[in-house]
Amino acid sequence: MLSYRHSFHAGNHADVLKHIVQSLIIESLKEKETPFLYLDTHAGAGRYQLTGKHAGKTEEYLEGIARLWQRDDVPTELAAYLTVVNKLNAKGDLHYYPGSPLLAKFLLREQDKLLLTELHPSDYPILRSEFAKDKRAQVLRQDGFQQLKSKLPPSSRRGIILIDPPYELKSDYQSVVNAVLEGYKRFATGIYAIWYPVVLRQQVKRMMHGLQNSGIRKILKIELAVRPDSDQRGMTASGMIIINPPWKLEQQMRTLLPWLHKVLVPEGIGHTCVEWIVPE
Numbered sequence: 001m002l003s004y005r006h007s008f009h010a011g012n013h014a015d016v017l018k019h020i021v022q023s024l025i026i027e028s029l030k031e032k033e034t035p036f037l038y039l040d041t042h043a044g045a046g047r048y049q050l051t052g053k054h055a056g057k058t059e060e061y062l063e064g065i066a067r068l069w070q071r072d073d074v075p076t077e078l079a080a081y082l083t084v085v086n087k088l089n090a091k092g093d094l095h096y097y098p099g100s101p102l103l104a105k106f107l108l109r110e111q112d113k114l115l116l117t118e119l120h121p122s123d124y125p126i127l128r129s130e131f132a133k134d135k136r137a138q139v140l141r142q143d144g145f146q147q148l149k150s151k152l153p154p155s156s157r158r159g160i161i162l163i164d165p166p167y168e169l170k171s172d173y174q175s176v177v178n179a180v181l182e183g184y185k186r187f188a189t190g191i192y193a194i195w196y197p198v199v200l201r202q203q204v205k206r207m208m209h210g211l212q213n214s215g216i217r218k219i220l221k222i223e224l225a226v227r228p229d230s231d232q233r234g235m236t237a238s239g240m241i242i243i244n245p246p247w248k249l250e251q252q253m254r255t256l257l258p259w260l261h262k263v264l265v266p267e268g269i270g271h272t273c274v275e276w277i278v279p280e
Contacts, residue, residue: 011066012061013060014064014235017239017240022193025160025191025193028246036154036160037154039147039159039161039162040104041161045122048099049096050094063226063264069094071263083106085097100162108136114137118139124141148182157187173207180243181216184214184216192242193240194243196241199233199235208221222239222240222273223272223273224237228269237271250274
């Protein structure tokens with residue numbers, strides 16, 4: 001379909017959760033000198049203008065990154081993530097937000113590699129231009145799910161694979177499970193970070209069951225809900241499923257999520273959750 005444009009949703013509560021988890025995983029991988037691969041299956045445009053015609057129309061960022069912006073009580077675990085946001089807004093006003101590939105670009109080291117794929121005909125050229133001078137990066141207009149079959153394992157045998165499809169097709173939920181199985185067969189020690197929206201809870205449950213029945217161990221779920229589950233249109237929550245999470249991540253998110261929920265959802269509705277879908 002390729003109708004989904006993340007630029008309408010950039011910087012919202014789901015982005016904040018996803019990018020906090022992403023940054024914590026990257027910082028964990030950097031604790032060893034050995035290089036690693038960052039693979040982004042659905043990379044998007046890379047950089048988003050929050051005051052532009054897309055994000056400016058929905059203004060979802062006002063209930064996301066804007067609520068964290070320039071607070072003086074931010075937990076230290078958010079330093080890497082917010083440092084990147086600050087770099088894009090050096091003049092002090094919140095105008096730009098980094099997508100997951102740009103966040104990785106700023107956080108990765110010289111020896112690390114980026115593999116980014118995007119199919120959307122409007123977003124791909126923007127992404128390619130963003131990384132044109134970055135020798136660490138390879139930007140492809142290809143099916144992101146297929147990369148888990150064709151590009152793994154990396155030569156370094158270390159890596160994070162971010163799987164973040166638009167879920168505009170119901171089949172995307174099963175495609176995630178299939179892609180993870182293909183990747184895991186080739187790279188069982190990789191860190192797989194799967195973002196998911198909660199629009200209809202049953203779709204998420206089916207994806208969870210597929211992963212639970214896969215035989216894969218060490219699967220952690222991290223979820224932030226800004227409203228109770230509903231049958232009405234709209235995303236009420238989002239989460240990250242992490243396979244092979246860094247050992248610190250569970251406790252980091254148990255500490256961070258109550259603070260994050262309080263800041264992003266001052267009304268106090270919704271919920272947070274950190275739980276093992278499948279233990280070690």
